[in-house]
Amino acid sequence: MPQISLVSKNFQYPDQVELQAALSRGAWEQWKRVLAEKIPPAAIIEEVKAAKLRGQGGAGFPTGVKWGFVPKDSPKPKYLCVNADEGEPGTFKDRAILENDPHLMLEGVAITCYAVGIHTAFVYMRGEFYQPQRVMEKAIREATEAGLLGKNIQGSGFDLDVIVHMGAGAYICGEETALLNSLEGWKGWPRLKPPFPAVVGAFGCPTVINNVETMAGVPHIMRLGAAEFQKLGTEKDGGTKLFAISGHVAKPGVYEMTMGSSLKELIYDVAGGLPGGRRLKAVIPGGSSAPVLKADEIDVPLEFEAMAAAGTMLGSGAVIVLDETVSIPEVFMVTARFYAHESCGQCTQCREGCTWIYKISKKILAGHGQPSDLDLMLDLADNMNGKTVCPLGAAMALPTIGFLKKFPHEFLALMKS
């Protein structure tokens, strides 16, 4: 079985959220070691690069490389923003970390800040995360009281403040530059890149933005060493990944797997297959933005490149399983409704495109569609794919193309003439 417990190792202990219990299981040891041994920041960045840790927020960008883009000699302060906005439909793995092992994430935050020379970290958390907020704020308080965060940590002279910043209900704020605008007190409109946040980020200062799960990997790299960590995964994707599986499976939940395990194994061996002896129709493999896979396309390794080669994406590692009873046009309407609701309104193609696609999908479900509607939706998708400030337009375009090209018959069957 390709299952493994690294990041999720301590999820099983209800008291892991308490500092004392977490310490007894080894929390914060790597942070204390970094400070005690005065490990050079540059050496940590090299270690994270060599470990082949990739961003777990969806895009899979190499983490150490991203840290390396931050200018070393900037006279301005630098910031870390932890992306805890988790809003991609199907995704619930960051919630698992935030609620079950906040100290693991915080230790990763501390090591990251030390490596990049940051003294203020914001944890940007989606507004509806009431319980994760309570858990995280308590963990920060306990860690600060214990001298693991705050001023002159462990007598090292290194200061670090961690601030939880709650969003207010906007999926777009998970996009990193919308997150920055939101943090600064604006509506969540994405920014044009360049400049990249590593150079001009929060409050005009160099900023690292990383996902919760990415942060949680960092202490494990320091503990295992880059080589060991990398070997758990593949040549280009080191370590492990948390997969969130839901929909029509016997055991929905968060499962940690080595990088490169297969999607089929995850569904059948790990999550117990489909309940009620029903047959598989399709799988949305990487959050709602990922193009759908048909039942006979799921023997593919869970790894960024292999998923791309299969015409879809690993994305946030959120797998939604659809059994034979599912109406694809209905799932498509629900998906389109989401993007129409969440498009920030900045780019015309996305604002109008998502709304049109949603309206057409509703019309088809109501039995008023016509075959040319499929071409119209593909045309709208093409108009926004890669042609907007941020990838939300693409996040609607790709599943549109996927659903319409793989299941046209289900849409056509709803049309009368």
Next chain:
Amino acid sequence: MLQFSDATRQQALALIEKYPRKSAAIIPLLHLAQKEFGWISEEAELAVAQLLDVPVVSVREVSGFYFMFHKHPPGRYHLQVCHNISCSLLGAETILDWIREHLGIESGQTTPDGLFSVERMECLACCDRAPAMLINDELHVHLTRDKLAALVEERRRQAPPPEPHPTDNHESMET
């Protein structure tokens, strides 16, 4: 003019201190205002703007953009039902049907006694326990019609005698 209580004011001033720029506290202060007043009225926007010394349009632009800020008073118990993919695969619409049948309200509406309001909402990030909903700040999962009936009954019993609701029902934001 709407005033924050002293305690909230102190909390707000402490929050502002945390940020390198005052305007960054707009969202946190709107959360505080909503906690104190129940919703974000124009007066609440003004109170936030004054505390931060920013133009009220800067606050209004933000409160208008974010879904969580209520532009009308919600019910005492605000039900937010996830209707995204995994929840709808596992029965979110039957939950919304129950609410319509038993409370007489649709997304965006409030019961006449002001006790319950309902809103459809997007993914709550707990798809493994679908269908899911929030009642105010509590997460409820693995919902069934029976479970929902019990949750609603429990809240009806806890609630103080009804006051008339301050505004009429308004249209849902749904497109």
